[in-house]
Amino acid sequence: MDEKLYALIEKYFDQGLSSSEQEELQAAMREDSELLAAFGLRKEMEDFLQTDQKRQQTHQLFEELGEQHFLPEKSSIRVFRLRPVISILALAAAIALILIIWQPWQSGDLYQQYAQHQVINLVERNNEQEGLNRLQTTFNNQEYELAYQEVNKLNNLDTDAQLQLIKGITALETGRYDEAKNVLEQLTAGRSAYSEDAIWYRGLLAVRLENWQAARQWLTSLPEENFWFTKAQALLKELPK
Numbered sequence: 001m002d003e004k005l006y007a008l009i010e011k012y013f014d015q016g017l018s019s020s021e022q023e024e025l026q027a028a029m030r031e032d033s034e035l036l037a038a039f040g041l042r043k044e045m046e047d048f049l050q051t052d053q054k055r056q057q058t059h060q061l062f063e064e065l066g067e068q069h070f071l072p073e074k075s076s077i078r079v080f081r082l083r084p085v086i087s088i089l090a091l092a093a094a095i096a097l098i099l100i101i102w103q104p105w106q107s108g109d110l111y112q113q114y115a116q117h118q119v120i121n122l123v124e125r126n127n128e129q130e131g132l133n134r135l136q137t138t139f140n141n142q143e144y145e146l147a148y149q150e151v152n153k154l155n156n157l158d159t160d161a162q163l164q165l166i167k168g169i170t171a172l173e174t175g176r177y178d179e180a181k182n183v184l185e186q187l188t189a190g191r192s193a194y195s196e197d198a199i200w201y202r203g204l205l206a207v208r209l210e211n212w213q214a215a216r217q218w219l220t221s222l223p224e225e226n227f228w229f230t231k232a233q234a235l236l237k238e239l240p241k
Helices: 001-015 018-030 033-048 052-063 088-102 112-115 129-140 144-151 161-173 178-190 195-208 212-220 229-238
Strands: 068-074 080-083
Touching: 001 018, 001 033, 018 033, 018 129, 018 144, 112 195, 112 229, 129 144, 129 161, 144 161, 161 178, 161 195, 195 212, 195 229, 212 229
Parallel strands: none
Antiparallel strands: 068 080
16 A cells, blocks of 8 residues: 555644645545455444543553554553554554453443444435435445545535535544534524434434433434334443443
């Protein structure tokens, strides 16, 4: 993998990219499936480190594995920073080792278990079919970072409830939790056909953040006729007491 592209991935999750750098990375990911997969692996690790407990556990594990591949930063929110010379394959190997030895998700990553999104089928809106096609393809392929970028390019995003829901989902999937909350709040407060779906996703957002009280509040408020009702009832039974 091009060292520059690797560096862009690390910078994306560290201090963020400039507009030109972001466009470069997005274009490269469209052309290189391995790069896209590497980005996905990096995002999985970043998402896992969202709670203090998991950050501490992961930091301890990395110390046990040794510092030859990682530089712990105890004073920083981020548990580790990869050395510039380490390839994405080293990160993938580290993640695989964690999954095999530690199995952090075995204790119950409920979000991953239940966040199985419906396939979207978008019809043309205001002559934006090309952009809608890209959004549909990236979302249905679970390329949520690309889908997030695509949905934000659409002109009628602010007035289209379906696109707003897609924005909320992709924001949730890419770790933009405050933005996801704001979008979903607007949808649940409205009267569109997607307001009840937004309730389900507010429940999932709460699960993602391990806010079990809020998760119960939203999941129990879903009407019985909603598509997500059965899954919500199953999820409620698995929430920690």
